[in-house]
Amino acid sequence: xxxxxQLRVGDRRTLAKAITLIESTRADDRAAAxxxxxxxxxxxxxxxxxxxxxxxxVGKSTFIxxxxxxxxxxxxxVAVLTVDPSSAISGGAILGDKTRMDWxxxxxxxxxxxxxxxxxxxxxxxxxxxxxxLCEAAGYDVVIVETVGVGQSESLVAEMTDVxxxxxLPGAGDDLQSIKRGVMELADLVVVNKAxxxxxxxxxxxxxxxxxxLHLLRxxxxxxxxxxxxxxxxxxxxxxxxxxxxxxYRAALSExxxxxxxxxxxxVDWFWxxxxxxxxxxxxxxxxxxxxxxxxxxxxxxxxIPASVAxxxxxxxxxxxxxxx
Amino acid sequence: xxxxxQLRVGDRRTLAKAITLIESTRADDRAAAxxxxxxxxxxxxxxxxxxxxxxxxVGKSTFIxxxxxxxxxxxxxVAVLTVDPSSAISGGAILGDKTRMDWxxxxxxxxxxxxxxxxxxxxxxxxxxxxxxLCEAAGYDVVIVETVGVGQSESLVAEMTDVxxxxxLPGAGDDLQSIKRGVMELADLVVVNKAxxxxxxxxxxxxxxxxxxLHLLRxxxxxxxxxxxxxxxxxxxxxxxxxxxxxxYRAALSExxxxxxxxxxxxVDWFWxxxxxxxxxxxxxxxxxxxxxxxxxxxxxxxxIPASVAxxxxxxxxxxxxxxx
Numbered sequence: 224x225x226x227x228x229q230l231r232v233g234d235r236r237t238l239a240k241a242i243t244l245i246e247s248t249r250a251d252d253r254a255a256a257x258x259x260x261x262x263x264x265x266x267x268x269x270x271x272x273x274x275x276x277x278x279x280x281v282g283k284s285t286f287i288x289x290x291x292x293x294x295x296x297x298x299x300x301v302a303v304l305t306v307d308p309s310s311a312i313s314g315g316a317i318l319g320d321k322t323r324m325d326w327x328x329x330x331x332x333x334x335x336x337x338x339x340x341x342x343x344x345x346x347x348x349x350x351x352x353x354x355x356x357l358c359e360a361a362g363y364d365v366v367i368v369e370t371v372g373v374g375q376s377e378s379l380v381a382e383m384t385d386v387x388x389x390x391x392l393p394g395a396g397d398d399l400q401s402i403k404r405g406v407m408e409l410a411d412l413v414v415v416n417k418a419x420x421x422x423x424x425x426x427x428x429x430x431x432x433x434x435x436x437l438h439l440l441r442x443x444x445x446x447x448x449x450x451x452x453x454x455x456x457x458x459x460x461x462x463x464x465x466x467x468x469x470x471x472y473r474a475a476l477s478e479x480x481x482x483x484x485x486x487x488x489x490x491v492d493w494f495w496x497x498x499x500x501x502x503x504x505x506x507x508x509x510x511x512x513x514x515x516x517x518x519x520x521x522x523x524x525x526x527x528i529p530a531s532v533a534x535x536x537x538x539x540x541x542x543x544x545x546x547x548x
Numbered sequence: 549x550x551x552x553x554q555l556r557v558g559d560r561r562t563l564a565k566a567i568t569l570i571e572s573t574r575a576d577d578r579a580a581a582x583x584x585x586x587x588x589x590x591x592x593x594x595x596x597x598x599x600x601x602x603x604x605x606v607g608k609s610t611f612i613x614x615x616x617x618x619x620x621x622x623x624x625x626v627a628v629l630t631v632d633p634s635s636a637i638s639g640g641a642i643l644g645d646k647t648r649m650d651w652x653x654x655x656x657x658x659x660x661x662x663x664x665x666x667x668x669x670x671x672x673x674x675x676x677x678x679x680x681x682l683c684e685a686a687g688y689d690v691v692i693v694e695t696v697g698v699g700q701s702e703s704l705v706a707e708m709t710d711v712x713x714x715x716x717l718p719g720a721g722d723d724l725q726s727i728k729r730g731v732m733e734l735a736d737l738v739v740v741n742k743a744x745x746x747x748x749x750x751x752x753x754x755x756x757x758x759x760x761x762l763h764l765l766r767x768x769x770x771x772x773x774x775x776x777x778x779x780x781x782x783x784x785x786x787x788x789x790x791x792x793x794x795x796x797y798r799a800a801l802s803e804x805x806x807x808x809x810x811x812x813x814x815x816v817d818w819f820w821x822x823x824x825x826x827x828x829x830x831x832x833x834x835x836x837x838x839x840x841x842x843x844x845x846x847x848x849x850x851x852x853i854p855a856s857v858a859x860x861x862x863x864x865x866x867x868x869x870x871x872x873x
Contacts, residue, residue, distance in 0.1 A: 253860075257854075257856070257857045257860060260854040260856065260857055261853055261854065261857050264851065264852065264853060264854055267851070268851055349856065352855070352856070353854065353856060356854060375700035486851075487849040487850070487851070490848045490849060490851070490855045491845055491848055491849050491855075493848075493855040493856070493859075494844070494845065494848045494855040494858050494859050495828065495832075495859075497855060497856050497859035497860075498828060498831070498859040498862050498863050499824050499825065499827065499828035500824065500859075501859055501860060501863035501864075501867075502824065502827040502828060502831060502863050502866065502867065503820065503823060503824035503827060504863075505863060505864075505866075505867030506823070506827060506867070507820075509867070519819070520816055520819065523815045523816055523818075523819045524812040524815060524816050525812070526589065526592070526593055526811075526812070526815065527589065528586055528589060529582075529585040529586065529589055529678065529681060530677070530815045530816075530818040530819040530822060531582070531585065531674065531677070531678060531818070531822050532582045532585055532586050533819050534818075534819050534820075534822035534823040534825075534826055535578075535582060535822075535826060537823050538823050538826035538827050538829075538830060539826075539830075541827065541830075542826075542827065542830030542831070542834070
């Protein structure tokens with residue numbers, strides 16, 4: 224059982240237990256998780272939800288460590304969650320490794336949680352969305368969701384946060400324009416990391432190139448000019464300027480109810496996606512369709528009928544049963 | 549109406565009409581499309597299904613043009629389809645633009661089809677899977693599915709082809725290791741393009757770097773050492789060596805029924821994904837749930853209940869109706 228009072232006062236052990244509960248796939252845990260989420264719902268929504276993405280080695284952890292230091296210095300509480308494709312593939316979590324965030328890992332005002340291992344990327348994302356709510360109920364002011372630039376993880380994170388920050392390395396030159404074109408469109412803010420030492424000059428070129436490239440794209444928030452900022456996470460230079468732009472973006476988004484509208488739309492999209500997944504789970508567990516499913520699956524496997532035709536037949540049979548007319 | 553005899557003899561206008569039919573979302577077209585697919589099913593499966601991915605500017609079109617020239621020279625017929633995220637975002641198709649494949653575009657033995665515009669990426673992928681079957685029914689020996697290195701498009705293409713070829717540029721150096729880590733795991737074959745002129749030396753370095761990086765990854769096919777080959781698509785150097793490795797891979801995969809097993813698994817996965825999508829479509833169109841859906845969606849939108857809880861409630865209500873016990 225989760226002690227909701229302890230969660231509300233921000234007890235980290237209770238928060239950790241609560242997140243473990245929502246990550247569980249056992250039916251009774253799932254029922255308890257749903258009850259818990261419903262109870263804490265009025266305490267959620269007050270945080271700034273910040274998505275951060277970048278390739279391995281770009282320095283996300285060092286940046287989050289430096290940003291966390293700044294925020295905790297301002298008296299804020301910071302949670303770090305991860306949507307980690309490597310956890311789905313290898314069963315181990317690369318992101319959210321506390322040892323990669325030296326300073327933050329030992330702060331009482333910080334909470335770091337790696338991805339649940341052994342789940343599909345979709346499963347990780349489902350649980351991370353719920354974990355954001357729990358962190359908010361526990362009073363965290365900033366919830367950072369970190370991901371790596373692989374597959375669909377970036378759009379999943381953009382769909383669960385208020386602000387999406389893309390982190391890049393200097394020196395990749397013109398290639399960046401095209402390499403990151405698809406993800407660049409998701410970015411509300413671009414940060415060029417490692418603007419220090421030998422890479423200083425290259426970072427300046429990268430910023431200019433990126434500013435040019437971003438001019439060609441339509442920002443997610445109309446009227447917002449996606450800023451490109453150079454930072455050195457290692458030397459903790461430029462971190463405050465990034466935070467200023469993040470809060471400026473949030474303020475611009477909040478005008479005219481834009482933040483609320485974005486979050487509401489994210490929730491509705493999540494609702495339908497989750498409903499679809501649950502319907503398929505219910506059908507697959509339904510004994511009255513067991514024989515038909517096995518037959519159709521076998522016909523599909525053997526190439527007798529196309530998958531889309533078999534799917535239409537199965538879904539029609541199931542859906543018509545549920546429609547009593 | 550599609551003339552199946554004309555399709556079977558490889559008439560390109562009939563093939564184009566058939567693909568237009570399966571891309572249609574109208575209910576009567578959908579019924580006709582399912583019937584057509586079921587009828588042609590015995591004529592499918594004989595082609596080599598080749599997925600090709602790479603960032604914009606890597607030279608995919610030039611490579612496909614050169615590869616197509618080689619294959620047609622061998623007396624083979626070549627179809628090129630695309631899974632194009634830009635078509636979902638902008639409504640226009642960047643990939644599969646025939647003007648980018650000068651030579652191939654005017655060959656009677658080639659068929660080039662851009663992505664359907666205005667569909668989601670998932671919708672594009674659904675229809676591309678069906679288009680592969682139609683191309684096979686029309687007697688194409690090699691079906692190339694081209695995509696750009698953005699979001700989940702690469703894994704979608706890997707899931708519908710026999711061989712997945714990743715195309716890279718020389719000169720990105722060490723970064724490649726990390727940048728492409730997630731996609732590299734999908735590759736059965738890596739090709740470094742533009743190994744000509746000034747980039748010749750850089751291409752050699754890139755090949756060595758990539759060979760090293762690939763040693764660290766587990767190939768999709770056990771025992772297969774993912775080859776890295778340098779080519780100049782523009783000068784048409786190295787194309788034949790790539791084709792040799794593609795057919796070698798297909799041969800290795802075919803041993804012990806591996807090709808059949810992979811295709812069967814792809815079909816079964818597609819079947820379940822499609823079923824899930826159709827179930828959700830059916831629920832959303834079901835008038836007896838209209839009020840509950842509207843209420844739940846409003847509660848989710850206003851933040852009264854968490855999306856996952858609302859989804860569980862809706863799915864349970866719908867699924868229990870379909871379960872007459």
